Every structure is written in structure tokens, then in C-alpha cells.
Amino acid sequence: MNSLYLTRCSINTATLGHREPIDVTIDRIAKAGFGGLAPWRHEVEAADVSKIARQIRALELKVTGYCRSTYFPASTQAQRQANIQSNVRALNDAAELGATCFVMVVGGLPEGSCDLSAARMQVQDGIGTLLEEARKLAVPLAIEPLHPMYAGERSVVNTIDQAHAIARELDPQNDGFLGVAVDVYHCWWDPQLDAAISSIGKDNRILAYHVSDWLVPTTDLLLDRGMMGDGVIDLERFRQNVENAGYAGMVEVEIFSRDNWWNLPPDLVLQTCEERLQTVC
Template identity: 65%
Template sequence: MRNLQGRLDLCSINTATLGHREPLNRTIDRIARVGFGGIAPWRREVEEGDLAQLARQIRALDLTVTGYCRSTYLPAATSAGFSANVEANRAALRDAAVLGARCFVMVAGGLVPGSRDLEGTRSQVVDGISMLLDTARECGVPLALEPLHPMYAASRAVVNTIAQAMRICETVDPDRSGFIGIAVDVYHCWWDPELTASIAAAGRAGRILAYHVCDWLQETGDMLLDRGMMGDGVIDLPAVRSCVERSGYDGMVETEIFSAQNWWQREPDEVLAICAERLQTVC
């Protein structure tokens, strides 16, 4: 396992960690000033600014865009709605290419409101990802399918384990083109009894495109907006990273923390300083 001490160049900050409180150009400068090597911006921040200018700023500061977050949910109640969701993701992939993103993070989407058709929803997800694969190739930006914790199956993602995400990847891309893989986020997968085996399988297939860290608090107060800072919770972060890196992943370690009542209330530079310390000592 790589030693991160003194190696913030191997570490990235997902801009959600700072709570989307400032214009993205200011956030970019803050992240670069601390010495991080990467950044993962969110679409809403990019779309509120000047895409070309933001891309130039990121390149000038020598930051790697470890991922572009995130996809429009794919499932829809009508064929027209489904097609619109696919087209929104195609547009986002083109923006990801301008930014030079290493991957486009795909959060699949949950059940359509009013629906109980879990299998049908999952079929829509597979169909939508298959439709996006050619655009990913054209743009040179791989799709990173991110499985989310099962508590989000109804609302945010019907893809819930690494093994399930891998089956989708193998279904739509059996030749392993390099344009679809997975994002491993410890918050969503740490509990999985098959985690070690699933990561190893993903690594053998060359499918791990991103690795996200935060922590799971023992007394989580909100299932979306109460993630912990690394070291404050129960996840064995070194063990997970060791597994991911043994599998062949050599990309950046990306911090992504949603924390409405704690970290999003603190000064951005304080948050970044603590992220830097924890990445080098407990991850």
C-alpha cells in the first residue's frame, strides 16, 4: 500500500466536501493552495460558471480531475423521460471531456416515484448505461458506476454492491474496453461481507476507476448528510485502501464528505487542513 505521508499529490478533494458554498473558481484555488493533486467538481458548480475558464484554471494549477459528479438519474416513468435523462448525461459527458475528467461518476437513480418495480428500474439502468457507452468512448471519458448503500435503493440508486455494478459492466462491455468501470466509495460498501472478493474481482477486470473516502459515524444522524471525517467513524480505512491498491488501483484517493451540520458549517480552509492531515495519517 502506498504511503500517503507527504504525498497530497496523490490525494483529491471532491468539492461536495466543502458544501458548495463558494463559486467553483474559489474552491479550485483553495484546493490547489493546500497542495492536493486532484479535484472532483460537481455539475451544478460547473454549470453555474464558465466551463472553458474553469477547465483552464484547473489545468494551470496542475490539478487532476479525478471525477466529474454526477450523472442525472436514469430511471423514468415514461420513454420520453428516460430519453431526456440519457441526453442530459450525454451533455454532461461532453463537459467532463472539456474538464479532462478521469471518469464521469454514474449514480444510477432509485425507483420512480410511485413505482415498486425494482427489477424494471434496474433494467432501465442497464439500458441507459449501454446507451451512454458510445458517448463515453467518443468523449474519452469512462463511466464510473458507483454502487450506493442499500438504504438509497428507493431514492437514489438501485445499484447497491460492487458485485452488482460489476455484473452491469460485464453485461454492457464484455470486451472490457476501458470505458466503463466502478467508483469504490467506502461509505457505501464498507459493510459488504463480499467486499474484499468484489474489489479483487473488479481489479482483475481493470474496472476500478475511482476511490472515495470518508467515514461512517456510529450514530449517523442523517443517511445522506452526516458522513464522518476520516478517522471519526468505524471504517477500517487502511484495510480497504490496501485491498483496493492490491487489486491494481493506482489512482488518487478522493475525499467526499456530505456533512450539513458539521463540516459544511466550518471554514473551508479548516476543512481542507483536516482532510490533509487525516488522509496522511488514518487512510
């Protein structure tokens, strides 16, 4: 397999642990030679969105995604509506940043609820409501299925096939504004993975591709992701499947690593990402 060129690679800012102001992080990523980044809302909202957008454009970086949506499910209609409005505001910021997609981590069960089907319906309704705004702002929505361990609190969408079904239901004509963010950490275990990737590829709905690794053992299910090559995911085969399905976009590194990589110098983390992207991905 051909090595990845850094200009085809993006760094999700979480990989550096959110330890520095967003403008410093952006400069680091650009200086290291990466072609893109994916910022988080709390970083951008704490700064000046217009200024950050200008900085990104001046450095000729591509924004591979804007992270992430406010959860959709809630126990009251008023809260559900507030969640949608929060997402509309974030969509406007995504548009100003020139994001290629708005990454949607859709949310888990509302507090006190055990009704998984109802939560999934709230997610679908919320995405449907947000879709028209996404079209107006020209920012595609990328549903990111999360590992089933997160179904209770972070996402009731847990497989690529689930995300694809929602996209097809809400956007049967596929005008390019509703698709899937494929994250290896969340999807590598799926016995239907190859067929699922092929299916969303044929439907032209792969909007983002995120890499990290699954450590054995994993000491924290949220904050102990591995650097590529340190775990058990067949990253080369995964990338081959995604590209064979028609994806030609950027490869985004997204690593949550509280006790390891977030404690190392940011430039060392970026150097390691560069090496691993070109040797094991």
C-alpha cells in the first residue's frame, strides 16, 4: 500500500489533549506539515470564530470536521428543541470555518429512560430537522456511529449500517448533505464491517475517516485510545477497504489518551502521528 502523504492527513485537536489555545494548536499542526485539522466546539467558542477561520485559511489547512453535535435525545420537548438550536449555532460556526462536515455524536438515553427505540427516533427526528439548515449553510452532516459500549450515554447509533439507514431514510435522493463519519475505534469489531463500508461507499456517503488504535488491555473506554500501530486494529486493511469503497478524502487522527499521549510534548505526538500514518495506516 502506498504511504500517506501528510497533506492528505489531518489532526483532530483532541489528539493533543486540548492543552493549549486553539490558535497555538493550529500553528503546530500546520508547522508539522499536516494538511488539515478537526477542531472542537469548546475550543473555537472560547476564541474568536472569525479570527480562527482566517488563521486556518491563511495556513491553507482543510477543516476535515467540526466536533461535535449536541446530543439530540432529551426527556422534554423543550430540551430537545434547545439541543437542535445549539446544533444550528454550531453549524453556523462550521460554515464559517469551512468545515467539510459537522460531526454528529448523537447522544444516548435521556436521563431516567430505558427506551432505546424512542431515543433512536428522537435522534432521527433531530437530524431530519437539522438537515435543512445544513443544506442552507452548505455543511454536510456526518453521523458518527460509536462503539456499543457508549449506547447508554453517548450514542444510540452504534454501527455503520444504522447510520446508513438513517441517512437513506432522511435523504433518499442523496444530495451530499447527509452521510457517515467512519472511525476505526468505534467500528473495527463489527462482523459486517466490510459489507457496511462497501455499502456506504457505493452510496457515496463516506464523509470522514478517523484513525487511532484499540489497546489490549484498554484501561479507560473513553480516554485510553491507542496510537496507530500500538493496538489490534488492522489499519492498513481498514484503509484499503475505505479507499476501495471510493473514499478519497483525508485521514484524520483522533486519539483520546489522558494518561499517555496527552502527557507528552505536543510536537512529539505530532511526529509520532506522522511516522505511524506513513508506516502502519
